[in-house]
Amino acid sequence: MADLQEEPEAGPSVGAPETVPGPVLAGALERAAALLAEHPVADGCNTLVWTLRQKPYHDTDTDIPRLLRSGAVGAQFWSLLTPVTGDRVVADTLEQIDVAHELLGRYPDELLVALTAGDLADARNRGRIASFLGPVPGSTLTDSLGTLRAFHTLGVRSLAPAGAAWAQEGLTPFGHEVVREMNRLAMVVDLTACPPDAAIEITESSRAPVMISHTAAAALTRHPLNVPDEVLLAVRAAGGVCMVTFSAEQTGDSLHAVADHLDHIRSVAGPESVGLGACFGADPPHGHPAGLGDPSGYPRLIAELLDRGWPEPDLALLTWDNAARVLRDVEFTSRAAHHRKP
Incomplete structure (x- = not known):
């Protein structure tokens, strides 16, 4: 596996700052840096694991120095979603979990394997990136919850139902069992790419808050992965979090367009x-918006966002506090379920 801290030998530096059109006041940048020092980014989606599996020496848009210093990232969900389907999906997902553990073990001074919300705070206090594994694809589950429990034992803390036979137009009886078991295990339900009807039903079925780890507003950009307002309202009612991606195809090709979606x-x-769920680690089909390439x-x-009038408490919620609260609430729901169970 490539050493992510090494600089490429030739070509443009991957760490070079991008030129961003449009002025941003220097005072706002100073305030942003101070805020991120106190409330770093808890990023809902990093696709580096898949990229490393395909090209172990690939020059990615994510490396340890930029995550810790330039990017002020304090936590990541390492996506284990895979385009593989059919009989290979479980084996492929297990291989991705193996690559993720290898990556995390390679950088123990920078990355901390996170299993609980407490690990989130612990990693921040120790200057490391809290690293949660997941989501895994819901299509790995068929008619047994054993696979779900096995993933949990391996450290996975999130699952995405999209594409699963039990969560197409809505939840099947088995789908309801999956959601209940995820609530019991303190695993986050990630509704990314779920059809709206299914997303709303899952949100109503879950006792714990849900997450949409990488999406944008369908009202601004029509895209299959973007969510309509009725799903946003369901997420709000459930106390969940909707994380905006940095994919030009979903948001538009500029930092200002991403800010529009956040607004x-x-x-x-x-x-x-x-x-925020940037999806750094692999270039999306149409690239990242200008100014948000890494x-x-x-x-x-x-x-x-400061220039647009966002108050600093709202920005603290955006970068860190909302994700941390969802993780705490998911664990609270799990403890309550164990307390109720004979």
């Missing part, structure tokens, strides 16, 4: 239900 989701779902763009995005 919309905040206005519909409320400041307590919006977060984690070093986070401070400039926060500065843009």
Whole structure:
């Protein structure tokens, strides 16, 4: 596996700051840096594991120095979703879990394997990135919950129902069992790419808050992965969090377009239900928006939101507090379920 701290030998530096059109006031950048020092980014989606499986020496848009310093990232969900389907999906997911553990073990001074919300705070206090495994694809589950429990034992803390036979138009009886068991295990339900009807039903079925780890507002950009306002309202009612991606295809090709999506989701779902899920680690089909090509763009995005009038408490919710609260609430629901169970 490639050493992510090494610089490429030739070509443009992957760590070079991007040129971003449009002015951002220097004072806002200073305030953004101070805010991120106190409330780093809890990023809902990093796809580096898949990229490393395909090209172990790939020059990615994510590396340890930029995550810790330039990007001010304090936590990540390491996506284990895979395009593989059919009989290979379980084996492929297990291979991705293995790569993730190898990656985390390679950088023990920078990355901390996170299993609980307490690990989130512990990693921040120790200057490390809290690293949660997941989501895994819901299609790995068929008619048994044993696979779900096995993933949990391996450290996975999130599952995405999209594409699963038990969560197509709505939840089947087995689908309801899956959601209940995820609540019991303190695993986060990630509604990314779920059809709206299914997403709303899952949100209503779950006793714990849900997450949408990488999406954008369908009201601004029509895209299959973007969520309509009725789903945003359901997430708000359930106390969940909707995390905006940095995919130009879903948001538009500029930092300002991403800020527009954040504005919309905040206005519909409320400041307590919006977060960031950049999907760094692999280039999306249409690239990242200008100014957000790697984690070093986070401070400039926060500065843009400050210029738009976002109060600092709302920005603290956006970067860290909303994700941390969802994880705490998911664990609280789990403890309550264990208490009720004979």
